[in-house]
Amino acid sequence: ANECAIKVGRKYAADKKGSGCYTVITLENSFHGRTLTTLAATGQEHYHELFQPLTPGFVSVPANDIETLKKVAKETNAAAVMIECIQGEGGVLPLDAQFVKDVRTFTEENDIIMIVDEVQTGNGRSGMLYCYQNFGIMPDVVSTAKGLAGGLPLGATLISDKCKDVLGFGDHGSTFGGNPVCCAAAISILKRIDDKLLSEVKEKRAYIEKALEGAPGVEAITGMGLMVGIKTKKPAGEVVAKCMGNGVLCLTAKDKVRLLPALNIPMDVLKKAIETIKDACR
Numbered sequence: 090a091n092e093c094a095i096k097v098g099r100k101y102a103a104d105k106k107g108s109g110c111y112t113v114i115t116l117e118n119s120f121h122g123r124t125l126t127t128l129a130a131t132g133q134e135h136y137h138e139l140f141q142p143l144t145p146g147f148v149s150v151p152a153n154d155i156e157t158l159k160k161v162a163k164e165t166n167a168a169a170v171m172i173e174c175i176q177g178e179g180g181v182l183p184l185d186a187q188f189v190k191d192v193r194t195f196t197e198e199n200d201i202i203m204i205v206d207e208v209q210t211g212n213g214r215s216g217m218l219y220c221y222q223n224f225g226i227m228p229d230v231v232s233t234a235k236g237l238a239g240g241l242p243l244g245a246t247l248i249s250d251k252c253k254d255v256l257g258f259g260d261h262g263s264t265f266g267g268n269p270v271c272c273a274a275a276i277s278i279l280k281r282i283d284d285k286l287l288s289e290v291k292e293k294r295a296y297i298e299k300a301l302e303g304a305p306g307v308e309a310i311t312g313m314g315l316m317v318g319i320k321t322k323k324p325a326g327e328v329v330a331k332c333m334g335n336g337v338l339c340l341t342a343k344d345k346v347r348l349l350p351a352l353n354i355p356m357d358v359l360k361k362a363i364e365t366i367k368d369a370c371r
């Protein structure tokens with residue numbers, strides 16, 4: 090999905106502004122995937138080391154610093170800006186709301202394509218269908234995957250009116266793309282992400298925050314909806330190992346314990362899991 094999003098950004102720019110306009114600005118600490126191009130987009134050097142040379146034409150700038158982003162975009166004649174509204178692998182860190190709005194205003198004013206990577210944040214995870222909706226913006230291109238087909242492998246790229254004719258027949262596709270079984274699963278999932286489910290996601294978030302805030306060994310809760318980061322006094326890996334030993338699967342994201350439960354997790358299961366996590370943090 091991100092490969093497709095980047096191709097749309099680059100082709101739009103090449104068609105409109107010429108072949109010298111191709112740079113994609115991403116954010117430091119971002120994560121956009123493991124192909125050579127999405128590794129290049131990923132603003133974390135340690136992911137790059139083993140796979141040089143990566144696809145050229147990617148520059149990362151600090152998150153939440155609009156002036157540097159504008160400066161670098163001008164210097165590099167940027168084609169696109171690509172962000173995650175909540176940096177997931179980077180530590181479950183939501184971007185500042187004003188920064189996201191400023192990126193949208195700047196990209197719109199300069200006819201630069203704004204891509205939002207919703208691979209992890211999309212499909213109800215943040216309490217809205219797409220996380221960008223929490224920020225009151227409308228991107229040009231959105232990529233999504235993970236929860237889209239309820240665990241079956243499917244990615245999708247949503248393309249706004251402005252970019253709808255950028256890719257022509259045969260410009261993008263893949264052998265297994267659009268698999269009918271996975272698409273049927275996605276149709277079923279999307280029908281079930283309704284207002285009721287989304288408000289349940291928000292209620293479950295409120296429950297998790299209330300249960301964990303101030304609990305022994307818990308320093309902070311980050312993220313949105315059911316994308317939860319827990320900053321713990323103990324090393325996150327230690328907490329995750331203890332949780333796993335007691336039947337709760339969670340993972341780390343940098344220095345945080347990360348929870349990404351199923352959006353429809355029953356309340357009694359969630360309560361039990363949170364008690365296990367609290368116990369592991371102590």
Ligand SMILES: Cc1ncc(COP(=O)(O)O)c(C=O)c1O
Pocket residue numbers: 091120121122123124127173177178206207208209210
């Ligand atoms: C924000 C984001 N984008 C893209 C990806 C896709 O990564 P992969 O190439 O491993 O499917 C991920 C996976 O964790 C992600 O969190």
